[in-house]
Amino acid sequence: MGAYGQADYVLVGGRLYTVDPAQPIAEAMAVQGERILMVGTSEQVLAAYPNAQRIDLDGYVVVPGFIDAHAHLMGLGLNRMQADLTGTRSVQEVLERLKAFATSLPEGAWLLGRGWDQNDWPVKAFPTRYMLDAAFPDRPVWLVRIDGHAAWANTAALQQAAPELLATFVADPPGGRIVRDAQGIPTGVFIDAAMELVARHIPRPTxxxxxxxxxxxxxxxxxxxxxxxxxxxxxxxxxxxxxxxxxxxxxxxxxxxxxxxxxxxxxxxxxxxxxxxxxxxxxxxxxxxxxxxxxxxxxxxxxxxxxxxxxxxxxxxxxxxxxxxxxxxxxxxxxxxxxxxxxxxxxxxxxxxxxxxxxxxxxxxxxxxxxxxxxxxxxxxxxxxxxxxxxxxxxxxxxxxxxxxxxxxxxxxxxxxxxxxxxxxxxxxxxxxxxxxxxxxxxxxxxxxxxxxxxxxxxxxxxxxxxxxxxxxxxxxxxxxxxxxAAFQEDELGSLTPGKYADFVVLSQDIMTIPPEEILQTQVLATFVGGQCVFHHEAAAGLCPKLP
The missing domain is CATH 3.20.20.140 (Metal-dependent hydrolases)
Incomplete structure (x- = not known):
């Protein structure tokens, strides 16, 4: 597409995978404000905008900004403020991480965590509250499974949040299951809708x-x-x-x-x-x-x-x-x-x-x-x-x-x-x-x-x-x-196309051509949202334009 307007900056000398069938691969791009002005060869873009600030990509790859079509933003942030149990290989490792995290908590505060997966442990069965009780007899503990569809509580949590579960038989709620032992007593694991029996009583974050x-x-x-x-x-x-x-x-x-x-x-x-x-x-x-x-x-x-x-x-x-x-x-x-x-x-x-x-x-x-x-x-x-x-x-x-x-x-x-x-x-x-x-x-x-x-x-x-x-x-x-x-936004986002938002990422390697085993070694060098550099790698500050 031909040039129009005046660019705030141009990126040249790279390899752009545009996800635009009209021009799948390019070398350069011009940006004005929040929008993409032009995509083409370095020669074309520099000829159209000779006075624009110039960012030399030095052969790096640019792709449209990645869009995560299913995620939980607040869940991620809160997860980073709780005990991280991701990757634990045993109950003992869970307990070790919990003990370390608990040292920063005030007395009586709930110990919250997420990320355990019994499929990664030597014994694949669900854990029980008794495994937590020895280490935390008084502090309530509530640990959400990695998929968010089950949770593991200790006895103190049940006594504080839902004592009726220990005193009498409580039926499984619709769409949920209370895991029980052979005598019908809750073991401390709650699946899907049953999680709310305890979760609704946990103090809400400020x-x-x-x-x-x-x-x-x-x-x-x-x-x-x-x-x-x-x-x-x-x-x-x-x-x-x-x-x-x-x-x-x-x-x-x-x-x-x-x-x-x-x-x-x-x-x-x-x-x-x-x-x-x-x-x-x-x-x-x-x-x-x-x-x-x-x-x-x-x-x-x-x-x-x-x-x-x-x-x-x-x-x-x-x-x-x-x-x-x-x-x-x-x-x-x-x-x-x-x-x-x-x-x-x-x-x-x-x-x-x-x-x-x-x-x-x-x-x-x-x-x-x-x-x-x-x-x-x-x-x-x-x-x-x-x-x-x-x-x-x-x-x-x-x-x-x-x-x-x-x-x-x-x-x-x-x-x-x-x-x-x-x-x-x-x-x-x-x-x-x-x-x-x-x-x-x-x-x-x-x-x-x-x-x-x-x-x-x-x-x-x-x-x-x-x-x-x-x-x-x-x-x-x-x-x-x-x-x-999937968000009705294909006219504004998702490809490096003139007129769309200038949301894009600069990568350290060409993920479209390198051997597959090298893909995970690729680093994000810079992330742009609406033409603004919102992240850059410590060694790649030069990729971010100087804007008023």
Whole structure:
């Protein structure tokens, strides 16, 4: 496209992967204010803007800003202020980390943590409260599993928050399960909806803590090259916190927020109308529902029982007819509906509800999404494209789960798991994210997972069910333009195209051509949002223009 206006700066001498089919690869780009003015060769851009400030890329690679299509921004920030149990290899290691963290807590304060995964321990069974009691007999402890769909409490937590659980029989709530011993006594692990029996009594963080958590999260995601995040489930207080941060110029991140179920935020957006691009940074026009739990805690709803847990088919959070009415209520409000569904039964119930709503209501907001879509029955792959439903998926889940997923699903059903290539072959659209803090926010990990289906050590050789791998172009698109499309923002974001926001990332290596095993060595050198350099590596300050 020809030049127009006057550029604030130009970037030249690089290799730009634009994700724009009209000009897939370029060398240079001109930026004015928040927008891209021109993309082309270095010679073309310098000729058009000879007086603009010049940033020499010195051969570095530029890609559109990564957009995480499914994440939890406040969850990331709060996670960084709690005990981090990610990667623990045993109960003993969990206890060691908790003891170290507890030294900074005032007496009587709850000890909160997240990230444990019993699948990584020598004994794969769920832990019990008694394992925590010896180290913490008096301090309440509440530890959320890595997937956010189970939690582990000690006895002090139950005595303080829900003593009735120890005094009498409390039935499992709909869509949840209290893990019990042979005598029916709660062991301290609560799955999905049962978590609320304890969680609702935990003291809420102060607003000052929540503000700090937000800033920590934004700083971290900028470091990884994220310029946009689809926040999967936020209440009205959180949305207002984002609004205030934008007003004081403390949140330079494109937020596409899904309201959390049919609560206060839903009522506000339904009655007052959506928030569309507030100051370029905040859009709220969708709702997040849950239909099931997670595969790791065996709460994902399956059409047949778990291969490693006979008589268990997982949990539906709502009866199908109740969920169908929820979907129609949201679609009548003009909202996009984005539903967490991991098991093949969960996915089918969601697709059935969407199909029924579309038949009943006719025209809706469209671009409805299945979040995760981890296990899909063969007849349901084609339904995504037929219904115009987007598969919002997280490639790192595949390489985290591959060590035990076949145990859960069996050798046949697992072929419909994390099946990105099969979805594309059936015409579905993909939007990729990480589900942070469940996984790392680093989109390069997701990119690597999508193109290799291997862990960081290169296992298994050739990749896990390698027929589902994506090309690098497909993976990059899913993390950029595909995510933008899933938020109705493809005209503003997702590619290096003149007229769009100047959201882009400078990388230390060419992730599109280097050997796959080198992708994870790539560093983000600089992250730009709306033409502003919001992060730069300590050795790459020269990549950031001097702006008034």
């Amino acid at each position: 607003e000052a803590v929540l503000e700090e958590a937000l800033q920590r999260a934004v700083t971290e995601v900028h470091r990884y090259g994220l310029t946009g995040v689809h926040d999967a489930g936020a209440d009205w207080d959180t949305i207002q916190r984002y609004w205030r941060a934008i007003d004081r110029d403390a949140l330079r991140l494109r937020l596409y927020v899904m309201v959390d179920g049919l609560g206060e935020a839903f009522e506000h957006i339904c009655t007052q109308g959506p928030i569309l691009g507030y100051k370029g940074y905040l859009t709220v026009r969708s709702v997040k529902f849950y239909i099931d739990g997670a595969l790791g805690s065996r709460g994902a709803a399956l059409l047949a029982e778990y291969s490693d847990d006979p008589e268990n088919q997982g949990l539906l959070r709502y009866a199908p007819e109740v969920f169908a009415e929820m979907v129609q209520q949201a679609m009548r409000c003009g909202l996009q509906v984005n539903t967490h569904a991991i098991g093949d039964r969960g996915v089918r119930v969601v697709l059935d509800a969407y199909e029924q709503a579309l038949q009943t209501l006719g025209r809706t907001a469209g671009r409805h999404r299945v979040e995760h879509a981890q296990v899909i029955a063969p007849p349901d792959f084609a339904r995504f494209a037929a219904l115009g439903v987007i598969a919002s998926m997280q490639p790192t889940h595949a390489i985290s789960d591959m060590y035990w997923a076949e145990d859960r699903l069996g050798p046949e059903r697992v072929r419909g798991a994390y099946a990105w290539r099969t979805l594309l072959r059936h015409g579905a659209r993909l939007a990729f994210g990480s589900d942070f803090p469940v996984e790392s926010p680093n989109p390069l990990l997701g990119f690597y997972a999508a193109v290799t289906r291997q862990d960081a050590q290169g296992w298994p050789p050739g990749g896990w069910y390698p027929e589902e791998r994506l090309t690098r172009e497909e993976a990059l698109r899913a993390f950029t333009l595909g995510a933008a499309y």
